Amino acid sequence: MPRRLLQVLLPAAIGALVIALWYGVHTWLTEDMRFLLPAPGAVLAAFRDHGSELARATLNTTEGALLGFILAVAISFAFALGLSLSPLVRVSFYPYLMILQMTPVIVFAPILVLWVGAGIKSVVVITFLICFFPLVVNTTQGLISTDRNLVELFRMYRARRLQELWLLRVPSALPYFFTGLRIAATLAPIGALVGDYTAGSSAGNGGGLGFQTIIYSSRAQYPALFATAMVTCALGFVFVAVVVSLSWLVLRHWHDSYDRADG
Amino acid sequence: MPAPPIVEFQDVAKRYGGGPLVLDRITFRSKPGDFTSIIGPSGCGKSTLLRLIAGLSPVSAGTLTIGGGTAESAATELAFVFQDPTLLPWLNVAGNVRLPHRLRGVPQAQGAAAQEQALALVGLAGHARFYPRQLSGGQKMRVSLARALTLSPSILLLDEPFGALDEMTRERLNEELLAIRQQQAWSAFFVTHSVAEAVFLSTRIIVLAPHPGRIHAEVTVDLPYPRTAETRFTRRYQDLVTDTSRLLHSVAPAA
Numbered sequence: 001m002p003r004r005l006l007q008v009l010l011p012a013a014i015g016a017l018v019i020a021l022w023y024g025v026h027t028w029l030t031e032d033m034r035f036l037l038p039a040p041g042a043v044l045a046a047f048r049d050h051g052s053e054l055a056r057a058t059l060n061t062t063e064g065a066l067l068g069f070i071l072a073v074a075i076s077f078a079f080a081l082g083l084s085l086s087p088l089v090r091v092s093f094y095p096y097l098m099i100l101q102m103t104p105v106i107v108f109a110p111i112l113v114l115w116v117g118a119g120i121k122s123v124v125v126i127t128f129l130i131c132f133f134p135l136v137v138n139t140t141q142g143l144i145s146t147d148r149n150l151v152e153l154f155r156m157y158r159a160r161r162l163q164e165l166w167l168l169r170v171p172s173a174l175p176y177f178f179t180g181l182r183i184a185a186t187l188a189p190i191g192a193l194v195g196d197y198t199a200g201s202s203a204g205n206g207g208g209l210g211f212q213t214i215i216y217s218s219r220a221q222y223p224a225l226f227a228t229a230m231v232t233c234a235l236g237f238v239f240v241a242v243v244v245s246l247s248w249l250v251l252r253h254w255h256d257s258y259d260r261a262d263g
Numbered sequence: 264m265p266a267p268p269i270v271e272f273q274d275v276a277k278r279y280g281g282g283p284l285v286l287d288r289i290t291f292r293s294k295p296g297d298f299t300s301i302i303g304p305s306g307c308g309k310s311t312l313l314r315l316i317a318g319l320s321p322v323s324a325g326t327l328t329i330g331g332g333t334a335e336s337a338a339t340e341l342a343f344v345f346q347d348p349t350l351l352p353w354l355n356v357a358g359n360v361r362l363p364h365r366l367r368g369v370p371q372a373q374g375a376a377a378q379e380q381a382l383a384l385v386g387l388a389g390h391a392r393f394y395p396r397q398l399s400g401g402q403k404m405r406v407s408l409a410r411a412l413t414l415s416p417s418i419l420l421l422d423e424p425f426g427a428l429d430e431m432t433r434e435r436l437n438e439e440l441l442a443i444r445q446q447q448a449w450s451a452f453f454v455t456h457s458v459a460e461a462v463f464l465s466t467r468i469i470v471l472a473p474h475p476g477r478i479h480a481e482v483t484v485d486l487p488y489p490r491t492a493e494t495r496f497t498r499r500y501q502d503l504v505t506d507t508s509r510l511l512h513s514v515a516p517a518a
Contacts, residue, residue: 147349153345154366253355
């Protein structure tokens with residue numbers, strides 16, 4: 001069988017297998033236990049029955065995730081520029097960045113809600129906190145990994161420091177930046193959901209996917225809960241797909257990771 | 264009266280920080296239009312000598328005069344070609360050749376002609392939109408050379424520019440370099456490990472001895488220009504290669 005066909009068929013087959021297994025386990029469970037794993041059809045029905053509120057929640061979560069993500073990109077970039085200045089600056093700041101990253105945001109979330117107020121503001125801040133670290137670490141690494149020979153070339157032409165930054169250091173940091181961006185893109189929807197879970201309940205806009213998680217679990221609407229998980233997952237895929245496309249657009253001409261794209 | 268030297272070393276010494284002497288008592292002068300090759304065993308300070316002319320590093324003692332001024336003031340007269348093509352991978356060939364003008368703040372309308380001419384000189388006029396990774400090693404080196412030529416330098420510094428290329432490509436680029444020199448009046452300082460390359464290109468060869476780097480001998484190459492591939496088959500060329508190789512071996516007994 002041609003390889004290309006296999007590359008489509010095999011993943012599809014595995015998907016079908018997982019759904020069959022899912023259905024199998026569901027029917028294998030005794031009647032009173034089946035609520036633990038709703039049938040695929042029930043989840044599909046939940047999409048229909050809760051469609052409008054899921055759509056609204058998805059929109060709200062997307063807004064929070066996007067704003068937090070963009071904020072993290074902008075601020076981490078400025079921060080990375082500062083960190084790239086000298087090893088001393090990095091040594092001084094890295095321990096605190098680590099502390100920020102190691103502290104589970106979920107512990108902080110209730111306090112953050114008190115600090116910045118409930119609703120979208122908390123969602124944005126929590127998303128920001130989750131996305132910030134991988135972005136700042138990768139971008140900084142990129143900014144300090146500039147090819148020494150190219151730096152020498154710029155010095156030779158008496159380039160000004162700003163020219164060296166914008167024409168050399170920033171472009172050569174782009175592959176690293178996109179690595180950070182890809183990680184942050186997978187984290188942003190999760191961050192927004194966690195934020196919403198703690199802070200979204202009293203939001204004026206009706207809450208997001210985190211808030212729906214609370215509602216569905218308190219009402220034991222498990223099929224809807226599964227639907228919520230799937231929507232969140234899909235949202236993550238969209239985020240990653242956008243970043244991957246962006247990365248392809250920017251790097252395809254020159255970066256080795258796209259070497260097969262055009263000979 | 265002879266023309267004033269374009270580069271003059273007067274008792275120049277160089278050490279980095281508190282380290283040992285890298286270069287010691289370097290004294291020589293080059294006239295405008297000279298093609299000076301610098302050869303010598305590893306660690307004899309060939310590249311350092313070039314870096315001093317480029318003003319990338321200050322001399323530790325003695326005086327270095329370039330075009331009548333200091334290395335720092337002569338910066339705009341110089342262009343450097345490194346051993347590595349040092350192209351920016353995210354810019355296409357045209358963008359790379361444009362870089363020196365961009366760094367100097369020359370408006371594109373003003374620099375375009377010089378950039379196109381430089382690309383044509385190295386035979387890559389049709390490759391302006393290619394990206395570096397689409398080029399062969401020899402083509403990348405040509406772009407690097409074109410980039411150096413856009414500024415119409417009066418001194419061209421070349422640090423083993425063809426060292427990483429295969430022999431055929433290297434010989435062809437040597438011939439092209441001389442052809443370009445026929446059209447543009449720059450003086451060259453060329454660091455190489457290859458005696459044959461040095462003889463083929465130069466008007467003069469400086470042989471350095473190591474620890475610390477000092478001038479061991481000088482060879483005047485009296486082969487007439489233009490030199491072509493045929494020049495390599497002449498008796499005079501081969502004698503000069505032999506003599507210069509002997510000189511080089513007298514500094515560096517085979518390890």
